[in-house]
Amino acid sequence: MTQIVGVVGLGTMGAGIVQVCLAAGHTVIGMDGVDAARDNLAERVEKGLQRGVAKGTLTAEDCAAAMARLSTTATVDGFADADLVIEAIAEIPQVKHDLFRELAAATKPDAILATNTSAISVTGIAEASGRPESVVGLHFFNPAPVMPLVEVVHTKHADPAVYAAAIEFAEGLGKEAVPCPDTPGFIVNRILVPMLNDAVRTYAETGADPADIDRALQAGAGWPMGPLALIDLIGVDVQVHASQAIAEALGDEHCAPHPLLLQMLDEGNLGRKTGVGFHRYDAS
Ligand SMILES: NC(=O)c1ccc[n+]([C@@H]2O[C@H](COP(=O)([O-])OP(=O)(O)OC[C@H]3O[C@@H](n4cnc5c(N)ncnc54)[C@H](O)[C@@H]3O)[C@@H](O)[C@H]2O)c1
Known part of the structure; x- marks a missing residue:
């Protein structure tokens, strides 16, 4: 069933989510x-x-229909008819809390409100x-x-019908919808973030x-890309x-970022986006 979907925060994730929702037939x-x-936004989404x-x-006609x-909207008032609003704004608890208070007041009582947070x-x-x-x-x-993955996170407060509709929505986008409890890092990041830190530790300690x-x-663990x-x-x-968010939430120092990562952060060696990380990248 196609729906009216609001997306708040049109950065890296928001623009991608807009594209996925349009491709699935939603407004x-x-x-x-x-x-x-x-x-x-339109230029970025059309490029995608x-x-x-x-x-x-996708056919050229489908692309044109999606863009149409x-x-x-500049304010949440534009979401009055939305069936679902997905938030992808800054990863700052207070900012998200304030926005959800506004969204709850601006949307229909049966609208679903979803967050794309990674760690809050x-x-x-x-x-x-x-x-x-x-x-x-x-x-x-x-x-x-x-x-392909969307982690669909449930809380103790979620109405089971709302949660079922959220799973159905994610599957309707053609995604692998995986139910997750609301625990730090959900499933993937709780496992992946410490593993990536272990790879840094291995580099720093073994050379x-x-x-x-x-x-x-x-070659040995079947990772499509090295850590x-x-x-x-x-x-x-x-x-x-x-890493900091997961370490703090779990009270587990082993999840904390390795000092080498903090040094790279200080030096501005952030990886592909700056051209230097563990590897070097052509700036062009
Ligand atoms: N980047 C990733 O790899 C990734 C992956 C999964 C989840 N996330 C999560 O998605 C969310 C967005 O991340 P991103 O990387 O797209 O960020 P981003 O910085 O690329 O984009 C955030 C956008 O939100 C806008 N914004 C900020 N506060 C706002 C507000 N109060 N009202 C309206 N717009 C506001 C900003 O102007 C910006 O355009 C975060 O919660 C992040 O943790 C990010």
């Missing part, structure tokens, strides 16, 4: 506090959809909204149009070549923040 309203993010046209997974279903408590967001039964986590992975560590995990190359792709800053 999408995008909102961002920054004018430029709204103004260039055109990749599907080039690959033959996209609009933007969905329960806390639900409670801040004042309509906790309507709130779920829909945790997409980057890049959202490519990665093994980063390329060899990556090749070893690819250090993956940190370079995710961004050293993102890995540091995710």
